Amino acid sequence: MGDTAELANGYTLVNDTQYDAGLFLLERLEVHAGMQILDVGCGPGNLTFRLAETVGKKGKVIGIDPSKERIAIAQQKVAPNLSFTEGKAEDLSTFSSESFDIVFVNSTFHWVEDQATALKEFARVLKSGGRLGISGGSGDFEAIHERIKEDILSREPYRRYPEKSGPKFLKQRELEELLDDARFSQRKIVVNTIVKSAKDADAMINWLDTSSSGKTYGGIPLELRPNARAEMKEEWDKVTTEKGIRMDMELLVTVAMKSG
Numbered sequence: 396m397g398d399t400a401e402l403a404n405g406y407t408l409v410n411d412t413q414y415d416a417g418l419f420l421l422e423r424l425e426v427h428a429g430m431q432i433l434d435v436g437c438g439p440g441n442l443t444f445r446l447a448e449t450v451g452k453k454g455k456v457i458g459i460d461p462s463k464e465r466i467a468i469a470q471q472k473v474a475p476n477l478s479f480t481e482g483k484a485e486d487l488s489t490f491s492s493e494s495f496d497i498v499f500v501n502s503t504f505h506w507v508e509d510q511a512t513a514l515k516e517f518a519r520v521l522k523s524g525g526r527l528g529i530s531g532g533s534g535d536f537e538a539i540h541e542r543i544k545e546d547i548l549s550r551e552p553y554r555r556y557p558e559k560s561g562p563k564f565l566k567q568r569e570l571e572e573l574l575d576d577a578r579f580s581q582r583k584i585v586v587n588t589i590v591k592s593a594k595d596a597d598a599m600i601n602w603l604d605t606s607s608s609g610k611t612y613g614g615i616p617l618e619l620r621p622n623a624r625a626e627m628k629e630e631w632d633k634v635t636t637e638k639g640i641r642m643d644m645e646l647l648v649t650v651a652m653k654s655g
């Protein structure tokens with residue numbers, strides 16, 4: 396099942412963690428007034444709007460996302476230098492080569508199915524000297540939500556429905572290889588250690604559902620989801636204290652330059 400209006404709207408209420416991660420990335424990208432920026436996987440567009448404020452009226456920001464529901468929400472954010480359109484990272488053919496100063500990819504790259512092709516597209520649309528910024532989950536660190544998902548989905552009857560396109564959290568070594576292949580030889584990767592907090596199991600599951608466009612349940616059919624959710628809730632209850640849930644996470648934050 397794909398995205399829904401309910402999940403897309405729900406995400407707008409709970410995306411502070413991704414927003415803060417986006418600001419961390421933005422600080423490292425040295426964005427200036429007048430720049431042209433492509434925000435890939437812009438979701439509901441609140442960071443895209445922030446980028447548009449940063450580049451000012453001489454700059455231009457375009458947000459793309461494959462979810463029509465998320466683009467519909469983003470389009471409610473209006474500024475003269477800001478636009479949104481449906482599209483995915485692997486196919487940026489509507490954009491000319493060398494047309495952006497910055498390609499911004501926040502909390503999205505692990506959802507991109509063909510990451511190698513996407514990186515080559517990012518390189519193509521960047522101007523020489525332009526910068527790519529990616530922030531997303533690290534494959535060098537297993538957050539509790541991954542362990543709980545794997546545990547539940549390996550149980551009967553869920554294990555009969557393997558996930559077709561789950562998230563791909565790259566290890567730094569794997570990311571470096573893909574960056575090499577896309578000829579991003581000048582780059583810096585840092586680890587952003589964050590804590591995702593939620594008041595209880597329901598709030599955590601809601602954050603995971605809305606952030607993943609419903610992919611929390613892998614490939615299992617709709618009718619099995621309520622049971623799977625109840626089993627997940629039991630596991631989250633075990634790590635809930637009187638202060639709620641605090642989940643450690645590590646993000647890999649890449650800033651890479653396209654050389655001439």
Ligand SMILES: C[S@@+](CC[C@H](N)C(=O)[O-])C[C@H]1O[C@@H](n2cnc3c(N)ncnc32)[C@H](O)[C@@H]1O
Pocket residue numbers: 410413414417435436437438439440442459460461462465482483484485500501502503506507508606607608
């Ligand atoms: C967690 S949201 C992040 C949204 C926004 N960048 C933010 O930081 O709030 C992940 C987004 O990735 C989008 N996405 C999934 N697959 C994608 C792909 N192949 N190309 C571009 N975006 C994709 C989803 O539709 C979703 O809006």
